[in-house]
Amino acid sequence: MKTVVITGGNDGIGRGLALTRLERGDKVVVIGRSEEKGKGLLAAAEERGAGDRAFFIAADLSLVAENRRVLDEIKASFPVVDALVLCARFFRSDRFQTADGYENTFALEYLSRYLLSHGLTETLEKSEAPVIVNVAGPGIQKPGIRWQDLQSERGYNGVGAQMQAGTANDLLGVAYAAEHTGRTRYVLINPGSTATSIAGQYDAMTKAHVDALKRMGKPVAQAVAPIDAVIDAPPVEPLSAYVEGERIRVDHPALFDKDAAARLATVTEELLAR
Template sequence: MSLYRNSAWFVKGVTEFTRNAFLSASKQFVEKDLEVSMAGRAFMITGANSGIGRATAMAIAKKGGTVHMVCRNKDKAEEARADIVKESGNKEIYVHILDLSETRKVWEFAEAFKRKYKSLNVLINNAGCIMSQREVNAEGLEKSFASNVLGIYILTKSLIPLMEKSPEPRVITVSSGGMLVQKLRTGNLQSERGHYDGTMVYAQNKRQQVVMTEQLAQGNTSIHFSVMHPGWVDTPAVANAMPDFHRSMKESLRTPDQGADTVVWLAVSEAAGTRPSGRFFQDRKMVSTHLPLAWTRSSPLEDQKFMSLLEDIAKTHQPH
């Protein structure tokens, strides 16, 4: 089954996820969708100092939006901020230092942010990591799960009350087409059993993001949720985590700006706001979250069980 799944995914990838596929899809884009001012609107972007996150921050800064860059590395973040301010002429760019894999610190950051700032229109969950081997954080949680799933869950849930007070709130999560080869698994969230394959753990985390988005959309109807696949993008993260893939596909990979296009469209366009909440997007279109005949669908019961487990783990690691 997984051989079929992986083969079907690769064929889909070559036809839909490459730079040429973006150029082809972009012929259908409506240019005026992005001809909007974001002055007076606040955006939080995690992983905003490189790759897709940085390209997104730059695009929104150029539209006049207030940008909160949430990054792990202070030097890289400040350098990226300086470039964004210089190129966009927008000084309303703020750096916040946070590692999403440090669960208690995510709680603390979100609470402090709510105390300091009066509004947040858009949250863009972009930061992510692929681990080459199983590692745990200071709280004993597997790092890939902590960064890609739990950290996003805590940050999003914590900021919902602030976002509900802001006009037209939206949450966008940058997932991956890799999730198409994975069915939601709730029995081994921290990869404690079996061989640790970092790429497959990442793909499972990305499937979990899709289910999380669907479930949060159902429970929070005043906020527009979406999750998306940026395509295969040439970023430092891809080069570091998947060197063989990066080498063999380098000429076909999208630029960070191309990868960020649908993120920006989901964040700022009126058109995106008219789409149903909780859906999965690729190149500005709603697409299926499953390959045909791939047996990756989970039941509503499994989805709810996953959300209950997330909530329990999050509460356990809440600062007292």
């Protein structure tokens, strides 16, 4: 039996993975903002006879303090974590600033993943085959980090904010693998277009595009399969990346820049220290 922690596990790929792992006999800890959806997940687990192995933590992961609270709760309740799966996302057509003063996409889709990845490492290392799965967008040529505008204060664009968060997560994987030399493996996964709720706040034009993606995207079960596989058998290498189940190289300097990764890690620590 493994213990699997999933952010964004109330919906879409995260929920599909949670139910899959419960059916396999694992303990699953889901972190999500909606208590109503969390109760729905727990009810679904109960129906499958897995109610005693399903756990829900309500949290707004766009807030630094909430991430730290979640880390404390997990460490107190689960002495060993075998897999951390990072799925939480929320698209915003309009710029939104969190109470911490960070742009929401940057905070939720990058800072949270940074905090949880590093914060759970000690607990993960107690597992025989620990793995962190960051469900983002590796393999896509994205613009580089806007070092002078990390918070997208100038000319905000929802897609641009998502792309910057995706680049930041690629670099997070590179920096994590360079810093941590234990057993924990870091896996970046791009599931491709998937028919999920694609949660967000959309303008009319973007909503029309999202609705088309929902109609044309692959089934959730198909997107879950490669994530499920690396939980059962993490790659040997400290860092690996997959696009729709196909492994890609992680030594491409334009996609996985080691210098940029080290710089971003330093900048992130400075941001969090303030």
